[in-house]
Amino acid sequence: MSLQLIFILILCGVMTNIMSAIFGIGGGVLMVPILYTLFPQFPLQMIAATSLTIVMGSSFINLIYFYKQKVSINYKAMFIWSVGMIIGVQLGFESSFYVPDIAIISVFVITLSLLAIRTIFSKETAIIQQSTADETIKGIGLSTIGGFIAGMTGIGGGSIMAPLIGQLKSVKAHQIAPYTNAMMFIGGLGSLYGYLSKNSTYRFGWQIGYVNFSIVIIVVLSAFVTGFFSMKIRGKLSPHLVKKLLGIILLVISAYMLLIHSIK
Numbered sequence: 001m002s003l004q005l006i007f008i009l010i011l012c013g014v015m016t017n018i019m020s021a022i023f024g025i026g027g028g029v030l031m032v033p034i035l036y037t038l039f040p041q042f043p044l045q046m047i048a049a050t051s052l053t054i055v056m057g058s059s060f061i062n063l064i065y066f067y068k069q070k071v072s073i074n075y076k077a078m079f080i081w082s083v084g085m086i087i088g089v090q091l092g093f094e095s096s097f098y099v100p101d102i103a104i105i106s107v108f109v110i111t112l113s114l115l116a117i118r119t120i121f122s123k124e125t126a127i128i129q130q131s132t133a134d135e136t137i138k139g140i141g142l143s144t145i146g147g148f149i150a151g152m153t154g155i156g157g158g159s160i161m162a163p164l165i166g167q168l169k170s171v172k173a174h175q176i177a178p179y180t181n182a183m184m185f186i187g188g189l190g191s192l193y194g195y196l197s198k199n200s201t202y203r204f205g206w207q208i209g210y211v212n213f214s215i216v217i218i219v220v221l222s223a224f225v226t227g228f229f230s231m232k233i234r235g236k237l238s239p240h241l242v243k244k245l246l247g248i249i250l251l252v253i254s255a256y257m258l259l260i261h262s263i264k
Contacts, residue, residue, distance in 0.1 A: 001205065005038065006218060013058075013222025020058045020181060020223075021065070021230035022237065023162060023246045031055070032108070033257045035215070042212075043202055044101050048152075049195035049210035056188045057220035059181040061227045066178045069231070073178050074170070077136055081179075084140040085161070085187035088147025093191045096152045104152055105257065111149050111160065112254035119163045120247030135170045142167070143183065151191050162246065174239060 012034055019030060031051040035042065042050075096104060146160035161180045165171050171179060196209040205214030237245075 001214065008034075008038065009215060009218040010222040013054075013219040014226045016054060016058050016219060017061065017223035017226040018230045018233065019249070020055075021062050021177060021227070022234045022242060023177065023249070030253065031219070033253060033260060036257070037260055039204070041202070042204070043200065043210075044104055045096055045195070046200055046202060046210045046212060048096065049192075050212045050215050052150075052188050052191060052195070053211050053213075053216045054219045054223075056185050056192065057216065058223040059185040059188075061220075061224050062177070062181045062230070063185065065227055065231050066181065071175065071178045073175050073182070077139060077170070078179055078182050079186075080136055081139045081143040081165075082183045082186040084143035085147035085150075085183050086189070088144040088149075089151035089187050089191040090147075090194065092148040092151025093194050094151075095148075099152075107149060107152060109254050109258045112250045112257075115160065115163045116247045116249075116251035116254060118247075119166070119250065120244060135168055139165070139168055143187075147187055150187070163250075166243070177234070 012031060015030055031054055032047060035047045035051060036044075039047070142164040143161065146164050149160050161183055162176055165179050165183075166176050192211070195211050198209050200207070200210045204212055207213065
């Protein structure tokens with residue numbers, strides 16, 4: 001692996017942690033297009049597996065900081081929604097081996113575009129303090145759908161779950177990132193096991209199954225170093241600005257992924 005490539009991966013770790021801490025989108029939405037560009041010879045399943053592992057590592061780092069900051073969330077709802085996400089992720093993961101690459105790319109681009117538009121133009125709604133039964137059920141449905149798309153495309157679920165969870169009236173703006181980071185870590189466990197247990201015909205560096213740990217270690221270590229500064233930045237941005245920036249970022253990445261696939 002060249003020094004230039006290592007430097008790019010370090011920058012990816014920095015950006016992954018910042019996006020996860022501020023927007024709650026994990027960075028998988030960033031890692032998939034970048035890995036797709038840097039390693040065009042990788043199967044999409046390997047890109048998805050490596051991206052998902054990076055997202056889980058970065059999410060775990062952020063959860064430590066959120067815990068230290070005493071950011072309160074409804075743990076019961078979070079675990080229930082995580083179960084829905086696990087089911088969705090596993091279904092999406094298995095489906096990725098039976099659908100063509102163009103279908104996976106299409107799901108990625110269409111989903112991000114719709115969520116971006118929804119996030120940018122959505123209006124503020126009144127927030128209720130506690131989750132109701134209807135909210136919990138709605139959260140399970142949204143989590144399952146988000147998990148399915150995440151498992152198929154490898155974007156980690158955060159970019160899907162952040163705008164989806166934000167639609168729940170019981171979730172405040174500053175709670176979105178803690179919720180989605182926790183769900184990305186828990187929800188990714190089932191899919192990660194599947195990726196690790198399958199044998200890949202393509203090998204590159206230190207690799208177990210479809211997960212390339214040569215890439216994962218570089219990105220996650222740089223994310224760890226960035227964690228403290230990411231939380232400082234998070235504290236200086238207003239929730240309204242963060243929401244609008246999230247929508248713009250999703251739209252830009254969606255367009256970029258479509259462009260790269262067209263050129264390839």
